[in-house]
Amino acid sequence: MEGEKDGDKTVAEIVVVRGDKKNTKENEEPTRLEEEERENLNEPKCERQMIKRRKYTSKKEVQCEEEEEEEEDQNLTVILFYKYVDLRNAVEMIAEQQKRICRKLELTGRLRIAPEGINGTLCGHPADIDAYQEFMEATKQFEDIQYKISHAKFEPFNDSLLVRMCNEITATGPMGNCRPKALGGSGGKHVRPEEFHELVKQAEQDPNVVLIDTRNWYETNLGTFRGAIDPKIRNFAQFPSWLDSNKDLITNKHVAMFCTGGIRCEKASAYVKSLGLAKQVSQLEGGIHSYLEQFSSHAVSHGVRTAKGGKSSQVIGKNEECLYEGVNFQFDERLGADYVGRGNISSHGLCTYCKASYSIVKKNVVCSVCKEFLLVCDSCIAEYQTPKCLEHQLLDIDWKVNLGPRISSKEAVRLVAALQRLLETSKSKPNQRAQRKRQKTLTLEIDRLKELVRERGDMNLLINVENIKTVPFVPLFSAVLS
Ligand SMILES: [Zn+2]
Numbered sequence: 001m002e003g004e005k006d007g008d009k010t011v012a013e014i015v016v017v018r019g020d021k022k023n024t025k026e027n028e029e030p031t032r033l034e035e036e037e038r039e040n041l042n043e044p045k046c047e048r049q050m051i052k053r054r055k056y057t058s059k060k061e062v063q064c065e066e067e068e069e070e071e072e073d074q075n076l077t078v079i080l081f082y083k084y085v086d087l088r089n090a091v092e093m094i095a096e097q098q099k100r101i102c103r104k105l106e107l108t109g110r111l112r113i114a115p116e117g118i119n120g121t122l123c124g125h126p127a128d129i130d131a132y133q134e135f136m137e138a139t140k141q142f143e144d145i146q147y148k149i150s151h152a153k154f155e156p157f158n159d160s161l162l163v164r165m166c167n168e169i170t171a172t173g174p175m176g177n178c179r180p181k182a183l184g185g186s187g188g189k190h191v192r193p194e195e196f197h198e199l200v201k202q203a204e205q206d207p208n209v210v211l212i213d214t215r216n217w218y219e220t221n222l223g224t225f226r227g228a229i230d231p232k233i234r235n236f237a238q239f240p241s242w243l244d245s246n247k248d249l250i251t252n253k254h255v256a257m258f259c260t261g262g263i264r265c266e267k268a269s270a271y272v273k274s275l276g277l278a279k280q281v282s283q284l285e286g287g288i289h290s291y292l293e294q295f296s297s298h299a300v301s302h303g304v305r306t307a308k309g310g311k312s313s314q315v316i317g318k319n320e321e322c323l324y325e326g327v328n329f330q331f332d333e334r335l336g337a338d339y340v341g342r343g344n345i346s347s348h349g350l351c352t353y354c355k356a357s358y359s360i361v362k363k364n365v366v367c368s369v370c371k372e373f374l375l376v377c378d379s380c381i382a383e384y385q386t387p388k389c390l391e392h393q394l395l396d397i398d399w400k401v402n403l404g405p406r407i408s409s410k411e412a413v414r415l416v417a418a419l420q421r422l423l424e425t426s427k428s429k430p431n432q433r434a435q436r437k438r439q440k441t442l443t444l445e446i447d448r449l450k451e452l453v454r455e456r457g458d459m460n461l462l463i464n465v466e467n468i469k470t471v472p473f474v475p476l477f478s479a480v481l482s
């Protein structure tokens with residue numbers, strides 16, 4: 001599931017934890033995903049700690065253990081899927097039905113069911129996943145779902161299944177009312193990976209074609225299409241406010257959008273179209289997953305595919321260079337493991353602190369304030385035991401000591417320009433009471449960055465702030481959208 005921190009209210013919850021009692025949630029540390037679910041339930045949070053992952057075992061396996069376990073781990077299949085389809089009046093019934101079938105097949109994972117459709121990631125033994133797909137194909141509303149298939153070297157959901165009834169199948173915040181194409185809305189044109197590949201090439205030559213990555217910064221940190229604009233948003237709900245501050249990037253352009261599996265672009269592209277600024281709006285059908293399946297021999301050799309039983313699926317663009325660089329982040333405990341789907345270079349990320357090349361996301365390496373994933377290399381993690389994201393480093397008391405030496409005057413000026421845009425946006429919002437705290441934080445951040453530049457005697461750079469027209473960057477400063 002292309003999970004997100006939820007903005008919407010959950011109608012009801014059904015939690016099923018597989019496995020025996022000894023290994024239920026109470027006895028295990030929560031995973032990041034579970035913590036997010038907890039946050040939504042307003043339950044108290046636990047300290048994040050290293051998790052000792054319990055080996056996935058199945059009743060069906062009765063052979064000798066150790067050798068088999070290794071074998072079995074390689075053989076887990078994960079499916080990612082969604083479908084926008086009118087399920088009004090049927091949400092509860094479908095949730096019960098899904099719970100039943102998943103339990104019967106001993107599948108783990110996450111499912112969201114909403115009046116607008118279904119979204120899920122499920123993991124199980126290949127035969128059980130096949131049986132699930134057969135069940136879905138026999139269900140009228142779900143018969144034509146396109147599954148994105150990959151493998152797991154370990155069970156990535158902490159042995160649990162979570163079936164949720166929600167308002168949306170992926171939390172989109174202010175884009176909640178944008179209707180995707182499948183529900184009669186006006187989303188962007190779906191383009192196949194081959195066609196998208198051409199658009200990526202075109203964007204490199206033609207300033208009238210822009211690629212926009214709609215994912216979060218901890219995803220784009222690990223990989224993106226060559227030349228794509230990275231909004232560096234914290235969560236998908238910030239996408240509209242980023243666009244508000246960067247309208248010039250899309251005005252009169254052909255906007256080509258992409259995300260992990262396609263689901264986010266369904267609403268984001270409808271949102272872009274609703275602004276009426278772009279000349280044309282396209283979205284990558286099947287997302288990065290589908291692109292890698294056709295253009296990355298590495299991804300294909302690791303079993304990234306779409307067609308059921310399509311182990312021999314061909315790399316269609318094998319004579320073409322794969323234009324996705326890095327790894328496709330997953331919303332489960334596999335995170336940025338490169339066997340899930342890698343493009344033409346294996347390393348894309350940089351350490352938050354020393355900026356050395358580093359692309360390993362670890363679920364216990366997060367900002368100690370906002371809990372966002374951070375890339376921190378092994379030597380820096382030893383030094384900064386409670387790492388922080390850029391925003392929270394800037395708000396620290398000793399911000400100058402830690403952040404100062406690592407941020408160039410040029411970068412600082414760009415941040416000032418972006419922050420000033422955010423400040424203007426905030427001031428123009430109707431609910432000024434709710435915005436006041438944000439404006440105070442933004443002003444503090446702007447002042448600190450200016451101070452840095454001033455102390456270095458680079459004031460001439462600051463004079464140009466007002467002239468920086470295109471700042472394709474909203475820094476990682478929390479945009480509370482109210
Ligand atoms: Zn480092």
Ligand SMILES: [Zn+2]
Pocket residue numbers: 367368369370371372388389390391392
């Ligand atoms: Zn933070």
